[in-house]
Amino acid sequence: MTTESRTGPGPRDRFRAQVREEVKAAALRQLAEGGPEALSLNAVAKQLGMTGPALYRYFANRDSLLTELVVDAYEALASALARAAGAPARDGAERLAAVVRAYRDWARTEPHRYRLLFRAPFKGYDAHSARLVEAAQRAMNVVLNVANALAAPGAAVPENARNQVQEWMERRGVDDVPPAAASRTMRLWAHLHGLVSLEIEDNFASMGIDPDPFYEAEAGEFTHGP
Known part of the structure; x- marks a missing residue:
């Protein structure tokens, strides 16, 4: 009996990577509108329909x-x-x-x-x-x-x-x-x-x-x- 080794990221890793990309895209929109000083994790979370604490699971600060x-x-x-x-x-x-x-x-x-x-x-x-x-x-x-x-x-x-x-x-x-x-x-x-x-x-x-x-x-x- 052989077992296949998993190659590549699993569903959880893919979801995490997708959320991180969505966060970065939202942050870039903030940068375009107001510069680095306007960057706010809470505002990004709000754009994405997330809570602030949930966003901190993807970016520490x-x-x-x-x-x-x-x-x-x-x-x-x-x-x-x-x-x-x-x-x-x-x-x-x-x-x-x-x-x-x-x-x-x-x-x-x-x-x-x-x-x-x-x-x-x-x-x-x-x-x-x-x-x-x-x-x-x-x-x-x-x-x-x-x-x-x-x-x-x-x-x-x-x-x-x-x-x-x-x-x-x-x-x-x-x-x-x-x-x-x-x-x-x-x-x-x-x-x-x-x-x-x-x-x-x-x-x-x-x-x-x-x-x-x-x-x-x-x-x-x-x-x-x-």
Whole structure:
């Protein structure tokens, strides 16, 4: 007589996973409407027809729910960048341009999730926990790999930033790109973050400026810059 071993999650686990996804979806709606400060487990429970204590069986507190949302957002961003990086392209410059467009498009499509990644959600929340740092690094690694293929000959790390860059690489386990490529990637990200932040807050619109040329210039300057 043989017995079959159960593979995959059982009904209870599937139900739990489904409820957790429903909770996160409701929380994202709150974020879109009022930002992290508006996030309330009791309000989420009410939306879903649950009691507050019942919801705490799925998420211990607001911080744990928020952490799940941040990790999910980083994974979504990393996936969008990876798809762009993996799409057919004639050369590395086109691949980098595709990643730049993907970064911008994701932020414009998901502005409330983008803000969640790059703003302190609320006082007391540890936005630099090991789990969040690891999730963030997956997105950065996509850009690092694309940028490394475009490393300019003779590029160097600014003298006064060399130790900081090397220490950051050691902490994040970045050992497959040279420090110069990592340094240039940091600057590229800083520029993109500035452009995106201005765009999703409608600052360019209020100035009557189309930011398209600025994004295009970032990829070009990275490719041909020092």
